[in-house]
Amino acid sequence: MPLIRRPSLPSESSAADTTASLTHGTSDERWAAARAAAVQPGGVALLAAALAQERDPRVLEAIFTGLARAGTAQSAAAVLPLIRSHDASLRAGALDALRAMPEASSPHVPRLLADPDADVRLLSCELVRGLPEGEANRLLCDLLDREAEKNVAAAAVEVLAEIGRSEALPALARCAERFAGDAFLAFSIKVATDRIDGP
């Protein structure tokens, strides 16, 4: 049979100087250093510092993953500012990383949902999914009651359509009244309401 052949497994590569590599290495070296830093003492600080400088998407991904794996308050604090980035991929990366460390990011969610920047409020609706259901419902209902931007309200309704409980129905109804002229939002609210209220 032609398949018969045993591979010889390559040996592990030697460890790099993480700090130097993260700052001055090639993109491959920075990727490797970011992955190594994730499991080193003091690694979160190194990753946080690198996050501020790094622009290679692949290395950024490794940094985000390292910070998410650590899942500390310091990790979340390093990532949070990037959800305001004008770079969409950086914003999405930050959001994914925050979502992957729900315990570390959850204390920030109420403040993010009240942020003056509508984009931040909109993105933060996704982070609510990581919270306990009761708290998630309460936060999204509070948001719906005060939200003036229909796209943010739509993001909150989308999450409620999945995790919403019956106590969210009054807030959804009030939201439907306030945005009565918006066909999309009316449709979204009906879908969410039907799902929550359904059998």
Next chain:
Amino acid sequence: MTELPPVSEEEFRKVCDFLYRRTGMLFTEVKRYYVQRRIAERMVSLGISSFTTYFAYLRSDADGEIEKFINAFTVNETYFYREEHQLRCLSSDLLNERVRAKRPGEALRIWSVPCSTGEEPYSIALWLLENWPEVDVQDIEIVGSDIDTECVMAAQRGEYDQRALMRLTPALIGKYFATSGADRWRIIEDLRQSVQFTTANLMNPAETRRHGIFDVIFCRNVLIYFDDASRRLAAENLFECLAPGGFICLGHTESMSRISPLFEVRRFTDAIVYQRPQGGAHG
């Protein structure tokens, strides 16, 4: 039936945390019964009656208990030619594309991880022998890996019951299996020798790296057991093990796009798979 040991909230959290840190598998309160059942089995097998004593035993890894504990939590239900459409995609598209990217004589490497008791890597070997015209001229290395050491040993034995063979025709069974007792069949020696089996923890970069670089990785129905952070780590570990342009096949309910932006989506006639972009060297 084994009586479940009393496990407090704190103890349940501790054992789940232990398991998560070791394997990336995340068990929450909704899985309490499943977790308690596995713990009960281990405690009965060891003659330990208190959870506290068992947990101390586990943490000290007495008599290799960590490995046995992890083995108790892995799901090893599979069969030959599962998700056959991906095997069709492998022989119709993926390998032909990889052959064009390789130097003459360079082996194609395929990794099945986790491989459970070997059904998947043997299916790949069997499928290629039967369906890929290039099989006679290409050098192909197939590696199957699993975190469960008992699974790896079972895979090496290559012995299966009727249920595992349910998707195979009698002709295929006759060609590649020999009977091995009542309702048991064993993969023939040549085919057993064509697949190498190893242990590997997808959460451990050192363990995945030592397997080298692959052209195609089958990683099906395992990432669903991980939380977001662990999925991302596993995705990066797999990314490192793929050649630029190499492919990864996930289970049909899984989507790499929801886990990591490192891969590109490729749609073929028979399957959607994920590809390491051509640009950039290995991480």
